[in-house]
Amino acid sequence: MASQHTILLVGESNVGKTHYGAQLLKRLMVKACALKMSGAPTNLEAFTAALSCLTEGKSTDHTPANTYVESVWPISDDAGRHAELVWPDYGGEQIRNLVMQRRIPSAWRDRVLDATDWVMLIRLHSLRSEDDLFSRPLQSFAATELHGGTAEYEPSDQARTVELLQMLLYLAQCHLDRPLRKPRLTILLSCWDELETTELPVDLLASRLPMLWSFVHSNWTSPKVIGLSALERALSKTDADREYAIRGPEEFGYVVLPNGEKNTDITLPIQRVMANGV
Ligand SMILES: Nc1nc2c(ncn2[C@@H]2O[C@H](COP(=O)(O)OP(=O)(O)OP(=O)(O)O)[C@@H](O)[C@H]2O)c(=O)[nH]1
Ligand SMILES: [Mg+2]
Numbered sequence: 443m444a445s446q447h448t449i450l451l452v453g454e455s456n457v458g459k460t461h462y463g464a465q466l467l468k469r470l471m472v473k474a475c476a477l478k479m480s481g482a483p484t485n486l487e488a489f490t491a492a493l494s495c496l497t498e499g500k501s502t503d504h505t506p507a508n509t510y511v512e513s514v515w516p517i518s519d520d521a522g523r524h525a526e527l528v529w530p531d532y533g534g535e536q537i538r539n540l541v542m543q544r545r546i547p548s549a550w551r552d553r554v555l556d557a558t559d560w561v562m563l564i565r566l567h568s569l570r571s572e573d574d575l576f577s578r579p580l581q582s583f584a585a586t587e588l589h590g591g592t593a594e595y596e597p598s599d600q601a602r603t604v605e606l607l608q609m610l611l612y613l614a615q616c617h618l619d620r621p622l623r624k625p626r627l628t629i630l631l632s633c634w635d636e637l638e639t640t641e642l643p644v645d646l647l648a649s650r651l652p653m654l655w656s657f658v659h660s661n662w663t664s665p666k667v668i669g670l671s672a673l674e675r676a677l678s679k680t681d682a683d684r685e686y687a688i689r690g691p692e693e694f695g696y697v698v699l700p701n702g703e704k705n706t707d708i709t710l711p712i713q714r715v716m717a718n719g720v
Contacts, residue, residue, distance in 0.1 A: 447716055448528040448556050450625070452606070453563030455534030458632040460505055462563070462672040462708070463513075463531050464492035468692050469709050470517060477709035477716075480524060481516035488513060488531035499686030501677035507533035510549070525716055541597075541606050546613060554613040559715045561628045562607075563670075566650055567636040569599040600651045607657065621663040626718065628711055629658070634669035634698055636676075642702050643669040668711050669698030 453459045467489050470479040488511040492502040510532040518524045530553075540546060597605065616622055631643050639646060644667040648655040658665045674694040677683055686694060696706045707713075 445524075446526045446528070447558050447712075449530070449712070449715075450553060450557030450560045450610075451530050451563070452537060452560060452610070453534055453632070454537045455504065456568065457534065457563040457565040458670075458672055459534065459563060460489070460492050460502060460531055461496075462630075462632065462670065463529055464489045464496055464502070465672040465691060465695050465708060466529070466712070467513075467515070468493060468496070469695075469707070470515060472692050474692075475707045475709040476713040477517050477519055479515060480518040483513060483515045485511060485513040487511065493691075495679075496673075496677075496686070496691035499677065499683035499691075500681075501673070501679050503679070505531060505533045507535040509533050510536070519713055519716060521717075523716060527712065537606065538602075540609060541602050544609075546609070551613055554610055555615075557614075557625060559628070560610070560625045561630060561711070561715070563630050563632045564603070564647075564651075565632045565636075566646070567633055569651070571650070600654050603651070603654050604657045607654075607661075611661070618661055622661055623663050626664075626666075626715055627658065627662050628666045628668065628715060630668055630670040630711060632670050632672070634671040634696075635674055637669075642700070643667045643698055644700060666700060666711070666714065668700060670708065670711070671696050671698075672708060 451459060467483070467486070469475045470477055470483075473479065488505075488509075495502040510530065512528050512530045515527040515529060516524065517527050536550070540550060611618065611622075614625065616625075629647065631637070631647060634643075637646070641649075644655075646669075647667050672695045674696060675683070677686065695708045696704055697708050697710055698704050699710065
């Protein structure tokens with residue numbers, strides 16, 4: 443019997459969930475990658491608009507905040523392993539709300555409990571690098587307090603991400619007395635092309651978000667950090683990219699594997715999750 447891999451895809455708004463979903467689906471369908479579609483996928487509506495935009499060389503819209511849909515993709519890998527991949531798409535505001543409102547809708551609780559693997563998308567380019575003791579002298583913080591104090595406390599982007607993981611771990615009833623094997627965690631540094639770097643993904647994460655990385659690697663036995671450029675370049679919503687339209691969206695996009703190897707097979711992060719599974 444085919445195993446089932448339900449991915450808990452975690453990412454705030456604008457990190458690239460929909461475009462990765464659409465590009466992944468396209469790759470599975472053209473069957474030239476490590477993972478291939480081996481049956482009829484269902485519930486593709488979430489990705490059909492994105493797919494048709496990409497075929498014209500355009501980018502697609504933001505997903506409405508309240509949308510949540512799951513698509514089911516029967517897939518197989520080169521070793522003949524079959525699995526059902528349950529891939530969601532949703533408005534990223536839902537993720538931010540989990541943390542900001544500190545309330546978990548029951549639907550999200552079930553998703554966390556059902557998931558076999560966690561894949562977190564982080565777009566480093568759009569995260570604010572916050573001021574702290576290392577980037578500003580202590581007096582500057584004292585000064586803000588003198589002038590009426592900081593009216594509202596808002597956690598930094600990094601702190602919010604750690605908090606989110608803590609909430610998910612709590613919901614999943616994970617015991618942190620020893621490093622976790624399951625659920626496996628993969629962090630995808632999305633829109634990698636924007637970063638214009640030659641660093642290893644894990645080194646970049648550790649230097650840009652040290653607190654998050656420290657939290658992750660002290661709680662998981664083997665977290666994976668992979669660079670992902672689902673599109674390979676920025677696309678516009680209005681002006682079509684001619685090369686995209688001519689060659690097809692499946693000719694674009696790549697991943698940067700943990701060892702730094704660049705590979706055009708964007709199914710690899712998921713193939714690795716499946717291969718280590720069972
Ligand atoms: N340069 C570059 N831009 C990308 C890439 N992937 C996505 N984008 C752009 O990033 C923006 C956000 O991508 P989406 O896939 O819509 O993000 P999302 O996570 O689905 O966002 P919500 O639907 O709001 O939750 C879009 O403008 C995309 O064109 C990439 O690999 N490289
Ligand atoms: Mg979206």
